[in-house]
Amino acid sequence: MKLAKEEYQALEDIVGPEYITQEPVIMDTYNQVWGNKFFFDEKHSVRPAAVLLPANTGEISAVVKVCNKYGILFKAFSSGFEYLSLSLVNEKGILFDLRRMNRVIEIDAKNMRAVVEPYISVYRLQFEAARYGLYSGRIGVGYSAGVVATECCHHGCQHSMVFTSGYGRNILGVEWVLPTGEVLNMGTGDGGGDLFSADGPGFSLRGILRGRTGANGGHGVITKVSVKLYPWYGPPEWEQTKQPGEPPSFGQLDKVPDGYKVFVPTFNNLDDTLDASEELCRAEILCGFGIAITGTAPFSEGNDEEWAMMQKALNAGPRDVGSIPNSVVAVIGYQSLGELEYREKCVKAITEKWCGRFLPGFNEPRALARAFADMMWSNGVNLRATGDFLPSSSSPDGSPAMLKKLALQEAEIKDRYEQSGAFLTFGSGLRMVSWRPEEHLSTGAQGISTAQYDPWNPASLEAARDFINEIFDPRGEFNRYGIPSRGGCLQIEPVTHIHQNWGPLYDNYDKWLMKIKKMLDPNTVGDWTAYIPPEYPDYAKEGNYVLPSYGKEEKR
Amino acid sequence: MAWQDYVHDMQRCTRCSYCKWIPYRYMRNIDFMEGCPSIARYNWHAYAASGKFNMAYSLLQGRIEIDDTFLDVLYKCCMDGSCDVSCKVQQDIEPLQLMQELRIKCVEDGQLVPAHMVVIEGLRKEDNMMQSPKDERAKWAEGLDVKDLTSESAEVVYHAGCRYSFDEELWPVARAGLTLLRDAGVDIGIMGVEEACCGGRAYELGYAGELTKYAEHQIETFRTAGVKTLVTPCSDCYAAFKVLYDKIGKKLGIEVFHITQYIDKLIKEGKIKFTKEVPLTVTYHDPCHLGRLGEPWVHWQGKEYKVMGQMIVHDPPKKYRRGANGVYETPRDILKSIPGLKLVEMYRIKEYAWCCGAGGGVIDAYPDFAVWTGAERLREANAVGAEAIVSACPWCKRNFLDAARETGDKIEVYDIIELVQKAV
Numbered sequence: 001m002k003l004a005k006e007e008y009q010a011l012e013d014i015v016g017p018e019y020i021t022q023e024p025v026i027m028d029t030y031n032q033v034w035g036n037k038f039f040f041d042e043k044h045s046v047r048p049a050a051v052l053l054p055a056n057t058g059e060i061s062a063v064v065k066v067c068n069k070y071g072i073l074f075k076a077f078s079s080g081f082e083y084l085s086l087s088l089v090n091e092k093g094i095l096f097d098l099r100r101m102n103r104v105i106e107i108d109a110k111n112m113r114a115v116v117e118p119y120i121s122v123y124r125l126q127f128e129a130a131r132y133g134l135y136s137g138r139i140g141v142g143y144s145a146g147v148v149a150t151e152c153c154h155h156g157c158q159h160s161m162v163f164t165s166g167y168g169r170n171i172l173g174v175e176w177v178l179p180t181g182e183v184l185n186m187g188t189g190d191g192g193g194d195l196f197s198a199d200g201p202g203f204s205l206r207g208i209l210r211g212r213t214g215a216n217g218g219h220g221v222i223t224k225v226s227v228k229l230y231p232w233y234g235p236p237e238w239e240q241t242k243q244p245g246e247p248p249s250f251g252q253l254d255k256v257p258d259g260y261k262v263f264v265p266t267f268n269n270l271d272d273t274l275d276a277s278e279e280l281c282r283a284e285i286l287c288g289f290g291i292a293i294t295g296t297a298p299f300s301e302g303n304d305e306e307w308a309m310m311q312k313a314l315n316a317g318p319r320d321v322g323s324i325p326n327s328v329v330a331v332i333g334y335q336s337l338g339e340l341e342y343r344e345k346c347v348k349a350i351t352e353k354w355c356g357r358f359l360p361g362f363n364e365p366r367a368l369a370r371a372f373a374d375m376m377w378s379n380g381v382n383l384r385a386t387g388d389f390l391p392s393s394s395s396p397d398g399s400p401a402m403l404k405k406l407a408l409q410e411a412e413i414k415d416r417y418e419q420s421g422a423f424l425t426f427g428s429g430l431r432m433v434s435w436r437p438e439e440h441l442s443t444g445a446q447g448i449s450t451a452q453y454d455p456w457n458p459a460s461l462e463a464a465r466d467f468i469n470e471i472f473d474p475r476g477e478f479n480r481y482g483i484p485s486r487g488g489c490l491q492i493e494p495v496t497h498i499h500q501n502w503g504p505l506y507d508n509y510d511k512w513l514m515k516i517k518k519m520l521d522p523n524t525v526g527d528w529t530a531y532i533p534p535e536y537p538d539y540a541k542e543g544n545y546v547l548p549s550y551g552k553e554e555k556r
Numbered sequence: 557m558a559w560q561d562y563v564h565d566m567q568r569c570t571r572c573s574y575c576k577w578i579p580y581r582y583m584r585n586i587d588f589m590e591g592c593p594s595i596a597r598y599n600w601h602a603y604a605a606s607g608k609f610n611m612a613y614s615l616l617q618g619r620i621e622i623d624d625t626f627l628d629v630l631y632k633c634c635m636d637g638s639c640d641v642s643c644k645v646q647q648d649i650e651p652l653q654l655m656q657e658l659r660i661k662c663v664e665d666g667q668l669v670p671a672h673m674v675v676i677e678g679l680r681k682e683d684n685m686m687q688s689p690k691d692e693r694a695k696w697a698e699g700l701d702v703k704d705l706t707s708e709s710a711e712v713v714y715h716a717g718c719r720y721s722f723d724e725e726l727w728p729v730a731r732a733g734l735t736l737l738r739d740a741g742v743d744i745g746i747m748g749v750e751e752a753c754c755g756g757r758a759y760e761l762g763y764a765g766e767l768t769k770y771a772e773h774q775i776e777t778f779r780t781a782g783v784k785t786l787v788t789p790c791s792d793c794y795a796a797f798k799v800l801y802d803k804i805g806k807k808l809g810i811e812v813f814h815i816t817q818y819i820d821k822l823i824k825e826g827k828i829k830f831t832k833e834v835p836l837t838v839t840y841h842d843p844c845h846l847g848r849l850g851e852p853w854v855h856w857q858g859k860e861y862k863v864m865g866q867m868i869v870h871d872p873p874k875k876y877r878r879g880a881n882g883v884y885e886t887p888r889d890i891l892k893s894i895p896g897l898k899l900v901e902m903y904r905i906k907e908y909a910w911c912c913g914a915g916g917g918v919i920d921a922y923p924d925f926a927v928w929t930g931a932e933r934l935r936e937a938n939a940v941g942a943e944a945i946v947s948a949c950p951w952c953k954r955n956f957l958d959a960a961r962e963t964g965d966k967i968e969v970y971d972i973i974e975l976v977q978k979a980v
């Protein structure tokens with residue numbers, strides 16, 4: 001659907017002709033993302049009516065007011081590396097590509113915070129913060145993820161959250177273009193001050209801003225965020241062993257840098273592993289924690305090399321490979337030798353208590369360095385192996401006992417699917433549910449069961465849908481997992497059903513969410529594909545949670 | 557493979573946007589993190605390699621047509637391969653090859669860029685990409701008393717290439733290269749007016765037939781001349797002779813050297829000796845066609861299958877070209893051996909180098925974009941404190957000269973040959 005001439009002109013007048021397009025050739029590059037096949041049965045989601053490249057908050061605010069005037073849906077994104085960041089309810093929707101808003105406005109080293117615009121990636125912020133001895137939290141969607149998206153808009157988790165937390169906990173203030181076009185500054189920014197506190201003396205709307213799972217672009221555009229930074233104990237610049245001109249398979253890092261130390265204890269069984277993990281996290285000594293060591297295995301150059309490496313590893317050390325699900329990676333940081341000594345003693349004491357051991361194969365310097373680099377600095381999303389993945393997540397804010405129960409249940413379900421050949425598998429029981437605790441496990445943890453499937457293989461795709469259905473329970477049939485997290489993959493269109501299905505089970509939370517949506521967005525111009533509609537559409541009650549695309553619905 | 561055969565790759569582009577940047581782990585400076593000039597300049601996702609996958613998939617599905625916007629997006633690209641290197645950090649897919657095949661499709665369908673039509677018309681008429689008369693091709697070598705291999709014989713043929721042959725401002729470089737080799741005792745000659753284009757640039761524009769035609773012509777010419785070795789000071793020509801001819805199954809059948817490789821050989825054999833100091837702080841710009849695009853072609857035929865459930869692998873295992881096997885150290889070794897010269901590196905080097913801006917037909921069709929890209933590289937050279945930027949390709953030198961003039965940048969622009977000449 002093209003915008004009416006008058007509508008397009010009104011938008012063009014704001015951003016200028018160079019920064020708006022409705023060319024099909026270009027717009028069809030704004031609706032193809034991994035995961036789309038799962039949700040929409042095809043690579044394309046709805047083609048936007050126009051895409052804009054705004055330069056600043058003022059332009060966005062003005063455009064949003066035009067959207068209200070003409071009833072045009074809008075959504076903003078930073079890197080666009082998520083199906084939900086580009087999905088639209090219908091074809092009269094526009095996208096803001098925020099790549100021109102790409103400044104690190106401030107790094108306030110003394111107060112350990114940074115102020116950035118939406119196109120600043122987590123990697124770039126880390127890159128700059130490290131020079132000040134500071135560190136930024138991140139989520140596990142790869143290098144490109146935006147700081148604004150991560151902190152303010154989207155649900156995601158990562159191994160470093162044991163140290164830095166996430167889910168909005170690091171937000172110190174935002175500049176927020178509401179769906180009405182008004183610009184809101186939260187906290188101290190409200191009075192025109194620095195964005196150093198989101199909780200007053202001005203309005204504190206952190207819960208409204210994102211809650212736990214984020215509105216995913218459903219209620220306006222965050223144009224600036226002030227975030228907490230944490231200590232970085234390593235070097236100001238990242239040292240790489242592999243240099244340009246050398247084969248990519250060369251190691252990226254030979255050893256863990258000074259300021260950090262990594263341990264990989266292995267336990268006798270999953271129960272002990274989970275109990276030991278709880279103690280390690282709660283000791284408040286960790287900067288990074290991962291329960292599935294395969295997630296921190298070395299990146300190979302490609303699948304063929306990966307396969308060769310796997311065969312070699314299986315031939316050389318079957319004992320080590322079999323120990324993977326009962327191994328964890330623990331990263332500690334230190335500013336003094338005394339601190340190092342204390343934290344190291346803690347790790348070893350807990351390991352000993354739960355009869356753990358340090359297998360040489362997992363604790364040789366290069367393996368530890370790889371694990372460190374992957375957990376603390378950067379990692380890629382492994383979509384190469386099969387073409388796609390789905391991070392089904394459960395278990396937020398849960399007690400350790402609940403997390404353990406969930407992990408054991410998910411491991412069993414996942415293993416069943418893997419053994420059917422529908423997903424990538426390293427062998428029976430060789431991949432544990434990845435466990436990503438927050439703030440030393442004081443506020444919960446995220447369980448991640450990653451299904452690596454091939455969306456272009458019908459059997460694999462069907463299995464992926466069955467798996468998500470079983471493990472995530474979008475219809476609320478199993479009542480298995482307690483408080484829903486709605487994290488990971490299912491933040492898009494089927495959310496309608498999840499809200500509908502889960503609302504009555506959980507204090508009718510969906511009614512509150514709808515009230516918020518209506519209050520912030522009286523004309524419903526903020527695209528709600530990954531948030532909540534102001535009213536449930538009739539068709540959403542029909543059946544399968546994996547719906548055809550909204551585009552198809554509209555054409556009916 | 558035709559463009560449609562890359563459907564697997566189109567489907568599996570995840571939109572991670574790695575193609576827009578140099579690989580994250582090798583970023584060194586926040587001002588110089590981007591890898592792709594096209595997306596950096598034009599911003600829309602379509603201009604990145606990922607966008608090309610998206611466009612191709614939409615085209616395949618009949619959702620879009622090849623129109624002026626399609627051509628604009630496809631051809632405002634230097635075909636420099638930076639995206640290819642970065643993409644393959646994450647994926648087993650081939651962005652550069654897809655873009656190449658899309659260009660070939662456009663030409664086959666008669667969807668042409670007017671500026672390129674003029675260039676190709678000139679090529680077909682005059683055997684060069686510079687729209688210049690064929691009978692003036694040897695003017696650059698006038699007075700050098702060099703063997704004419706159409707009537708004499710020599711071990712080595714010096715192939716100047718179209719840019720050096722017709723860009724008068726660059727003639728001193730071409731002459732210096734030939735003189736250096738001859739003075740070092742190399743039995744060398746030129747094809748004179750009979751030298752023809754390598755066909756490489758035409759291929760990059762999508763004119764695949766021109767590459768085949770010129771490959772066959774060169775094979776026959778060099779066989780008739782009886783030469784055993786080809787030396788070229790042009791990186792574009794080097795990549796065509798070394799890589800593209802092999803890709804299309806038309807290997808030249810003689811040894812192919814870029815002049816930096818041959819000079820390095822002569823230095824190591826003691827046949828070129830440096831006697832003078834060159835007190836200059838320089839930075840070396842890796843030409844794309846000598847670096848990542850100069851990596852030998854890897855032929856592969858086999859089938860895809862799955863292991864470990866759904867992991868996609870190949871039988872036999874497939875080796876991807878990831879840019880690490882280009883010519884990187886040789887020119888640096890030469891520069892380091894020049895007395896008094898100080899080499900400082902830029903932030904994006906070797907397979908992660910930023911393009912000069914001239915490649916892929918951009919210099920012909922979109923000169924403002926070429927200059928913008930070149931100016932970005934000069935900015936990087938200035939940022940590391942270089943007094944001069946040195947390259948090993950006439951297209952780079954031409955574009956840097958243009959960019960420096962356009963922006964008023966005072967940095968000196970050299971080809972490596974000129975610095976060697978200063979030192980002997």
